[in-house]
Amino acid sequence: MGLSTLQAVNIVLDAIGETPVSSLSSGLPDAEAAKAKIDEVSKSVQAKGWHQNSDIKLKMTPDTNSNIIIPDTYLRVDTTSTSRSINVTVRRNGDNNMLYDINEQRFTFTAYVWCDVTHHLDFENLSVELSTYIAYRAARRFQEAQMSSIALDNFTMRAEMEAYAALM
Secondary structure, eight states: OOOOHHHHHHHHHHHTTOOOOSOTTOOOHHHHHHHHHHHHHHHHHHTTOOGGGEEEEEEEOOOTTSBOEEOTTEEEEEEOGGGTTSOEEEEEETTEEEEEETTTTBSBOSSOEEEEEEEOOOGGGSOHHHHHHHHHHHHHHHHHHHTOOHHHHHHHHHHHHHHHHHHO
């Protein structure tokens, strides 16, 4: 769909003047650090919720224990529609993430709850616009941390802004 992880890593490496790698298992410390930065930025950008990683008005049904288990790939869950008055968050309970009713201070629900959900998608499953934006945002943040070069920062900032404009 969008950029491969390898392409994104090479964008990040290019931002600090490193030569591209041909594999994610190159053993080059900068390539491994670039991959980690892409993962970090991808999660934070996706958490904002985009058309491609959001479900609107998802019906969440309690299990036999009256709990609503939340998969690890859910970044955000918020009630909507007729469930809007229920104030929820996601909390860890034992081995699972579960929907938690803040006002009632409980993990149990007697009926389904309508929620808007933001998913964390694998980088390779993102659109070209979103993956490109994430790659250039990661490149700028990586460059700032590694080099602190104003000249390089101007280049990566412009590339990030162009990618964001394409995304919008």
